[in-house]
Amino acid sequence: MATRELDTPFAVIDEQSLRANADDLVRRAHGVPIRVASKSVRVRSIITAALARDGFAGVMAYSLSESNWLVDNGVDDILLAYPTTSGPALEYLVADERRLAQITLMIDSTESLDHIDSLLGSHHPTIRVCIDVDASLKIGPAHLGVRRSPVHSAEQAGALAAATARRPGFDLVGIMFYDAQIAGLPDSSAAIRLVKKRSAADLLERRSRVVTAVSEHATLQLVNAGGTGSLEVTGADPAITELTAGSGLFAPTLFDNYDAFESHPAAYFVLSVARKPSPDIATLSGGGYIASGPTNKNRQPTPVWPAGLKQISTEGAGEVQSPVKGDAARRLHIGDRVVMRHAKAGEMCERFDEVAVVSPGGGTTRTPTYRGEGKNFG
Known part of the structure; x- marks a missing residue:
């Protein structure tokens, strides 16, 4: 609800999770x-x-x-x-x-x-x-x-x-x-x-x-x-x-499975359904935000809402479209939104001019990324 006025694709930061993660880093640093x-x-x-x-x-x-x-x-x-x-x-x-x-x-x-x-x-x-x-x-x-x-x-x-x-x-x-x-x-x-x-x-x-x-x-x-x-x-x-x-x-997906700590996902991006090639597949507009490093499944973005969506292995996340499948895809219609998580942290921000920081009370503050400030440092 806090981001319904934003046009997709856009990036979201959950301020409450961001603060919790910062507190946990300090706790772990002793x-x-x-x-x-x-x-x-x-x-x-x-x-x-x-x-x-x-x-x-x-x-x-x-x-x-x-x-x-x-x-x-x-x-x-x-x-x-x-x-x-x-x-x-x-x-x-x-x-x-x-x-x-x-x-x-x-x-x-x-x-x-x-x-x-x-x-x-x-x-x-x-x-x-x-x-x-x-x-x-x-x-x-x-x-x-x-x-x-x-x-x-x-x-x-x-x-x-x-x-x-x-x-x-x-x-x-x-x-x-x-x-x-x-x-x-x-x-x-x-x-x-x-x-x-x-x-x-x-x-x-x-x-x-x-x-x-x-x-x-x-x-x-x-x-x-x-x-x-x-x-x-x-x-x-x-x-x-x-x-x-x-x-x-930000707690991206590459940091989901550590024994010493439990991360709280704080960074997301949101895409819209642009087409339905079949009843159980929804094709999202954009989304090819592949993380750097060895090219494998864990470098791809992950759909997290609605629950139950999966990337299609033969296509993955594409530059202009990213199909997803699963039972939840049957309930999606053109214009509906899907929330994704990036595999790495800051790389997501190279794709967006700003992030929408959502407060615990539901308020939204839009703040520029490096890219939004006109900076590209490679």
């Missing part, structure tokens, strides 16, 4: 401050609202242009999660003392430093940097986790820290570990639970050694780790100073 992962939100007003809550501090951004923009709009303490290759964004960064003070870039090799120098020249103002340490679990030739940094061991981290300390124009202030094989994997089998447990034990020992090695060459201001799916595990490590989470605010 007093360790949480950076908001902007990639998983992409709505500036929601990011700033989270930062105003106890337990959250700082943003983990995914683009240097985004980082510059957030700082220019009053957001402090930005940790860029990925190395940048953007010359214009670097030039914009070093042109302002506030940006330089509030933004920390990510590096994972001396080549990262060389590239920055090649774009800015070797006499640029001092830039804050953080080392991305590979947090994956390696068992023989097996690599369990995402392919990020070439820095894995304490020795490699110490060598890069020493090289960075010798370079003018850079101030090494932090280390980051992203444990995707823990934070990003639902507890769907005994084998996955074992991998996560073994990886957590490896990281508990390895993070401490990395921090010791890097601290010989830098005064660390932050040691960042974790994600929505691993807060209580990673937050128990005394070597870290902060956690990161973002997806847990």
Whole structure:
């Protein structure tokens, strides 16, 4: 009822569930401050609202242009999660003392430093940097986790820290570990639970050694780790100073099956039935919002209302139409609405200029996404 005046397709945020999820993230962090992962939100007003809550501090951004923009709009303490290759964004960064003070870039090799120098020249103002340490679990030739940094061991981290300390124009202030094989994997089998447990034990020992090695060459201001799916595990490590989470605010379908917590879906999008090719199939207009990552069923959006609808496996979610089937489809007519959930969090917001935030009382506030503010950070 709160969104009946909105034309489809549109995105909806349940404010009550959003707040409950924020509270649960803080509870699971056990007093360790949480950076908001902007990639998983992409709505500036929601990011700033989270930062105003106890337990959250700082943003983990995914683009240097985004980082510059957030700082220019009053957001402090930005940790860029990925190395940048953007010359214009670097030039914009070093042109302002506030940006330089509030933004920390990510590096994972001396080549990262060389590239920055090649774009800015070797006499640029001092830039804050953080080392991305590979947090994956390696068992023989097996690599369990995402392919990020070439820095894995304490020795490699110490060598890069020493090289960075010798370079003018850079101030090494932090280390980051992203444990995707823990934070990003639902507890769907005994084998996955074992991998996560073994990886957590490896990281508990390895993070401490990395921090010791890097601290010989830098005064660390932050040691960042974790994600929505691993807060209580990673937050128990005394070597870290902060956690990161973002997806847990919206609770997309990829976070439905974790043992440690129960998520409350807060983000939805709504489509209209455009045709009925048969009595038991309703074809929705649009809806091809496939999540990034390996292409499989769990990357597709999921119909959640009316209950009982399913995607058609031979078509899935299409760019301009998405057929659904099931008993509930027989009761749908052209113009009826179907509520969907995205597999990932912030990616949904790349499809919409605004989200409708529905309050517990049923009121609706429309607020722009990054896209609605004219920003596309890739």
